[in-house]
Amino acid sequence: MAHQTETHAWDPELVPSAAGRTARPEPDCPVEVALAAVAGRWTTLVLRELMRGPHSFGELREGLPQISAKVLTERLHTLRERGLVEQHRLPGFPVRTRYTLTPAGRALRPLLVELYRTGSVLAGHEPRA
Amino acid sequence: MAHQTETHAWDPELVPSAAGRTARPEPDCPVEVALAAVAGRWTTLVLRELMRGPHSFGELREGLPQISAKVLTERLHTLRERGLVEQHRLPGFPVRTRYTLTPAGRALRPLLVELYRTGSVLAGHEPRA
DNA sequence: CGGAATCCTATCGGATACTG
DNA sequence: CAGTATCCGATAGGATTCCG
Numbered sequence: 001m002a003h004q005t006e007t008h009a010w011d012p013e014l015v016p017s018a019a020g021r022t023a024r025p026e027p028d029c030p031v032e033v034a035l036a037a038v039a040g041r042w043t044t045l046v047l048r049e050l051m052r053g054p055h056s057f058g059e060l061r062e063g064l065p066q067i068s069a070k071v072l073t074e075r076l077h078t079l080r081e082r083g084l085v086e087q088h089r090l091p092g093f094p095v096r097t098r099y100t101l102t103p104a105g106r107a108l109r110p111l112l113v114e115l116y117r118t119g120s121v122l123a124g125h126e127p128r129a
Numbered sequence: 130m131a132h133q134t135e136t137h138a139w140d141p142e143l144v145p146s147a148a149g150r151t152a153r154p155e156p157d158c159p160v161e162v163a164l165a166a167v168a169g170r171w172t173t174l175v176l177r178e179l180m181r182g183p184h185s186f187g188e189l190r191e192g193l194p195q196i197s198a199k200v201l202t203e204r205l206h207t208l209r210e211r212g213l214v215e216q217h218r219l220p221g222f223p224v225r226t227r228y229t230l231t232p233a234g235r236a237l238r239p240l241l242v243e244l245y246r247t248g249s250v251l252a253g254h255e256p257r258a
Numbered sequence: 259c260g261g262a263a264t265c266c267t268a269t270c271g272g273a274t275a276c277t278g
Numbered sequence: 279c280a281g282t283a284t285c286c287g288a289t290a291g292g293a294t295t296c297c298g
Contacts, residue, residue: 008192013242014180019254020245022174024195030248031173031241037251041271044160045151051143057280063137066153068272073281082251094279095278107250112160113142114243116149119159121236122166122211125148170291186260197292202261223259224298 037082037108042067044115046075047101047108050085054100084108166211166237171196173244175204176230176237179214183229213237 008021015021022029027036038044042064049055049063060072076099079085084105090096120126137150144150151158156165167173171193178184178192189201205228208214213234219225249255 008181011180014177014238014245016245017249017254019249019252023193025170025174028252030246030252030254031244032248033251034244034248035167035173037247038164041154044164045154048143051140052137064152068274069281070273070283071271074271089280095281097280104251108247109143111243111247114240115160115163116143116145117159118166118237118240119161119163120146120148122162122233123148123157123159125146125159197294198261199263199293200291203291218260224261226260 034111037084038111038115040075040078042071043075043079044112046072046079047084047105047112050099050101050105051109051112054098056099057097060099079105163240166213167240167244169204169207171200172204172208173241175201175208176213176234176241179228179230179234180238180241183227185228186226189228208234 010021017030019028019030025032027033038047045064045067046060049060055063057072057076060076061067061069064072076085076087080087082104083102086100086102088098088100090098139150146159148157148159154161156162167176174193174196175189178189184192186201186205189205190196190198193201205214205216209216211233212231215229215231217227217229219227
């Protein structure tokens with residue numbers, strides 16, 4: 001037995017590494033990192049569209065007709081800052097852009113699937129799991 | 130082939146049911162339901178503590194020394210409203226309370242595990258998955 | 259001990275109008 | 279087409295103080 005002041009016996013499934021044993025919402029806690037990635041209104045819907053493949057700014061607005069240009073721009077900026085989305089400007093006129101998920105962005109897929117599954121369970125529409 | 134105006138070919142893994150085929154952040158979309166359950170600063174930490182077993186109000190504050198009474202109260206109220214947590218007042222003086230997860234609350238465990246895993250991947254501390 | 263009541267600031271997100 | 283700029287109302291959440 002070590003000489004630690006053990007207040008907690010950490011559940012190894014829930015908190016498998018030291019990064020999660022925080023007393024506050026630390027930005028580098030894995031749970032916070034993942035939550036930050038999908039945080040904000042419309043974010044998961046933008047990700048859902050991009051999971052289908054590359055989209056232009058206008059195509060994203062077609063898929064999500066009620067999102068404002070401001071919020072969409074904001075979400076895309078944040079996703080790019082986090083390395084989840086890439087922007088490519090296509091040459092020519094009028095200007096065309098192409099937003100694609102990065103490998104890190106595609107890594108969010110299992111989380112989105114799990115969010116859907118858990119939400120279904122909570123709502124009582126349990127799929128079958 | 131049906132006579133639908135199919136704009137999307139929905140990914141059956143990502144959007145397995147009609148409830149997820151929304152053009153806006155609908156509150157009854159399963160993803161929104163799950164996000165709502167863990168939304169808000171401190172919420173996942175409160176859930177982490179309760180996953181260990183029942184806690185009193187003060188015990189929760191001991192585990193999370195920096196949370197204010199106001200925010201903790203608020204989180205517990207919201208979690209109770211959503212049917213994820215139950216409160217029991219113990220008789221005697223001074224007053225004692227006991228917060229426990231409901232079955233629905235315990236159903237959040239796989240989501241928390243997945244959040245941790247995804248966050249670890251994004252941060253580059255990939256566990257092994 | 260276990261909260262409720264106030265107050266106050268920061269950020270979020272929607273609407274609208276304008277630009278390269 | 280693909281954004282930017284500005285304004286503005288609504289919450290979120292932290293600090294502090296008080297109550298049963």
